[in-house]
Amino acid sequence: MKDVAALAGVGVKTVSRVVNGERYVSEETRTAVERAIVQLRFQRNTGAASLRHGSSATIGLIVEDIAEPFQSNFARAVEGLAIANGTLLFTASSSDNIDREREMALSLIARRVDGLIVIPSPFDHGFLQPELAAGLPIVFADRPPLGLVADSVTSDNRGGARAAVTHLIEQGCRRVVYIGDGEDIYTGAERLAGYRDALADADIPLDSDLVFLGHPDSARSEAALRTSFTGATQPTGLFTGNTLNTIATLRTAAYAEFLPAHVAFDDFELADLMARPLTVVAQDPAEMGRRAAGLLFDRLENGPGPHETVTLPTRLILRDSSRTAR
């Protein structure tokens, strides 16, 4: 309110009069204050009515990469709900770059979007705290935000990874190689935790020599497989932690050579048409999009409420790659 008053060149009391619809304010002053309110996206935090009042009928969606299949399917579902709510959708890819993400978010807010849905980069999102406090609904998806308490919709990454590795252990694989994202990425950390859970469940000690974390890269996968599968106590199982690491690994010569029993985290369109159809832990990106957008439109309709944390189940889909004769 102080910022609005300063921008409009009036006192705080005058802003209050305008906002509360009181008389004794000149048309000129009223216009100046209203303009300042719009500029600063001032919102009295009094629930749905006032939130809808200044609606731009647009929402912003920030993903890491719209060309990545999981995220484009997620975006499609968000779009479906946006259309159903008479709302247009801004989309932007952050490339997991926090500077770009911040710039995108602030640009969208400056364009007065009614709300934001964000697949956050793995960095601090405290810069959004003032907007959240001012009543802008923000829903995070796929990963929760860092440095903020806010609504989020994620998959049960840990439970999914645990189910994948438990399945491999049940197939007789007591030594399972894990190739996945680093622990700096939320989903990477959760899936590693699920890998450990499954080993602990089966009383198998963790062998850190079998764990390979980092960016998806076929050379890295090749080295990982070759190191692990050459030696006295060879592993027989492989768990890849996300689609990009899965594909990088499928493309190695070592994979074709050793053909380990294999489960991948994340399903993809042609997983069943691979040379060896792939057993996967599937997330549901469309459901994640629907839930995230549903939560956002619920906030827009009904105003703020206690933060919600939605965790979606994953599903183990059995195909040929996890069968083993050993």
Add this chain to the structure above:
Amino acid sequence: MKDVAALAGVGVKTVSRVVNGERYVSEETRTAVERAIVQLRFQRNTGAASLRHGSSATIGLIVEDIAEPFQSNFARAVEGLAIANGTLLFTASSSDNIDREREMALSLIARRVDGLIVIPSPFDHGFLQPELAAGLPIVFADRPPLGLVADSVTSDNRGGARAAVTHLIEQGCRRVVYIGDGEDIYTGAERLAGYRDALADADIPLDSDLVFLGHPDSARSEAALRTSFTGATQPTGLFTGNTLNTIATLRTAAYAEFLPAHVAFDDFELADLMARPLTVVAQDPAEMGRRAAGLLFDRLENGPGPHETVTLPTRLILRDSSRTAR
């Protein structure tokens, strides 16, 4: 101007006075006219300066389905140029439904986007003529618009299909089954023309019993293959006209049974990891996105010019599926 006058409740002469910055117009009237102008997106067609003047620094992108890999890669490239130009991107999927597409386009225009990039549905786009005439840059991609003359960026669909079928003929396949989109879809018609070109080049008469056009569907593909490959003069080659038809066909029992020499239109991420790595005609969706966005920003910077029709080359990528011993 008549619409502006009607909306503002003034005469056409008054609108003209406001637009030309003349005096003798009350502040109240000026405001009413300006508001109507904004609402109706009235633009005097005086080139770049006036176009840039009211810039909203947003552009609209309408695709058929943002979750389809070709289109999400296209969108990613458009987004890259938008960011480089300090512009935010609205995206919307039309589902190839003309009513929805029209609603999307008009909503975006009402939000005063600076320009539109559209992968058009196969219907008449004459409703955009007034906007084009008023100076709104619109670039069509993947398919040219119907009922409009406008900038477009497409692939050489006909040449690509011709190269695919010529390759199969050179491998010894004189009878080639074609499973593709119907001729009502631009790319479907062009690729069918390319299929015919290749046959004509090799003096092979067209056998319409080998041509199966329609929506991608595994049951349809199964029937097509089973009908064609059962009989006295069996074909040996197969050309599938787009990714969805390719995948529908790969999923049939008949495909695994007959294993024809096969070329598919459109590359996809895992084509090289299929049970039989797939020979494809590749388009370049990222380049298409860059060219379409480049054309749009050029129009925004430099004003209207003669319509441009950009045709991008395709590329035949040889893998195992087109090798044949027959």
